[in-house]
Amino acid sequence: MTAGRSGPSARVVGLTLLAVLLSALCVVAGLWQGSRTLDIVEAERAAVAAPLPVVEAASVEGFPATSVGRPVTAEGEYSDAEQLLVAQRQLDGRAGEWVITPLVVNGTTVAVLRGWVDAPTSPALAVPAGPVRLAGALQPFEEFYAEQARRPDGRLVAVSREEIERAWGTPVLSLVLVLARQDPAVAPAPAPVPLTVQTADVPFPLQNAAYTLQWFVFAGFVWVMWWLWVVRRSPVEEPA
Amino acid sequence: MSGLSGALLRFRIMAWITGVLLAVMSVIFLPLKYGFGLTDEGILATIYALGWQAHGWLYVLYVATGLDISFRMRFSVVRTVAVLLAGTIPFASFFADHYVTRSVRARLAATT
Numbered sequence: 001m002t003a004g005r006s007g008p009s010a011r012v013v014g015l016t017l018l019a020v021l022l023s024a025l026c027v028v029a030g031l032w033q034g035s036r037t038l039d040i041v042e043a044e045r046a047a048v049a050a051p052l053p054v055v056e057a058a059s060v061e062g063f064p065a066t067s068v069g070r071p072v073t074a075e076g077e078y079s080d081a082e083q084l085l086v087a088q089r090q091l092d093g094r095a096g097e098w099v100i101t102p103l104v105v106n107g108t109t110v111a112v113l114r115g116w117v118d119a120p121t122s123p124a125l126a127v128p129a130g131p132v133r134l135a136g137a138l139q140p141f142e143e144f145y146a147e148q149a150r151r152p153d154g155r156l157v158a159v160s161r162e163e164i165e166r167a168w169g170t171p172v173l174s175l176v177l178v179l180a181r182q183d184p185a186v187a188p189a190p191a192p193v194p195l196t197v198q199t200a201d202v203p204f205p206l207q208n209a210a211y212t213l214q215w216f217v218f219a220g221f222v223w224v225m226w227w228l229w230v231v232r233r234s235p236v237e238e239p240a
Numbered sequence: 241m242s243g244l245s246g247a248l249l250r251f252r253i254m255a256w257i258t259g260v261l262l263a264v265m266s267v268i269f270l271p272l273k274y275g276f277g278l279t280d281e282g283i284l285a286t287i288y289a290l291g292w293q294a295h296g297w298l299y300v301l302y303v304a305t306g307l308d309i310s311f312r313m314r315f316s317v318v319r320t321v322a323v324l325l326a327g328t329i330p331f332a333s334f335f336a337d338h339y340v341t342r343s344v345r346a347r348l349a350a351t352t
Binding site: 015018206207210211214217218221224225228229232 | 289292293296297299300303304307311317320
């Protein structure tokens with residue numbers, strides 16, 4: 001090989017630098033879309049983490065997906081409709097029952113899971129009278145044991161919306177309010193129960209996530225093209 | 241030369257699908273969203289999301305088929321990049337398709 005032919009040509013150097021530049025731009029754009037994706041999810045989570053009045057988060061007719069697990073507040077009065085017990089619910093390994101009490105908020109009946117008691121004779125079962133302010137989170141009703149949701153002794157087997165509405169004779173809000181704090185507080189009170197659904201569901205920005213991946217794919221395409229045009233040149237055979 | 245015909249067919253299919261989708265999205269749905277402010281309609285929101293999602297992934301396939309046909313045709317780097325970028329500009333992919341098809345037909349005619 002002669003001295004003049006050794007080393008890469010100006011074309012190879014130029015195209016390689018161009019490929020480095022273009023693929024770097026693609027990676028930067030991909031990282032930017034990736035951080036946007038995370039920012040959007042974070043903003044959506046922050047928006048649903050702020051407490052909302054319960055009747056704005058859900059209605060009797062239904063609820064948006066973002067309201068499941070959503071922190072809410074409620075101002076109203078417990079009604080004198082029958083307080084219901086859900087049988088065989090443990091708290092920290094101790095046997096007991098859940099307490100479901102109807103709260104009327106602006107004319108809408110809300111099923112409030114006030115908490116857990118160890119026995120059906122517990123003094124904590126006394127229903128507070130007068131206006132109360134509640135803070136808690138919304139959870140879905142339970143849908144198992146629907147065909148035998150109420151036992152002969154009157155206890156519920158599951159937090160069944162159908163059975164609760166039948167017992168109270170009124171439609172209820174489409175989500176259960178799991179009580180965390182009550183103002184004014186009462187003592188003794190049922191022990192608060194942990195949430196089964198922890199965080200509200202927020203829509204994932206699929207489009208931004210897809211753009212993130214696509215930018216990385218394009219960075220790859222830059223190097224495919226570099227390899228084809230710089231290393232392999234062309235596969236089309238010269239006409240014989 | 242059957243490889244060249246196949247590559248052309250693949251590129252043309254992607255150029256038309258990508259081009260028609262991009263034209264529909266930018267001529268009909270972009271004005272609806274940003275011109276008339278129709279953002280909250282359920283079905284429209286779904287079309288916006290699905291349409292741009294689909295265009296993103298279809299464009300990836302367009303680039304793959306565009307690279308293939310351009311390499312087989314020994315297009316220059318500039319020509320190739322022009323063909324690839326045509327998939328992102330409304331209606332440009334139809335011109336790219338026209339140009340590539342004419343070039344391939346001329347090549348095929350010259351070699352037979």
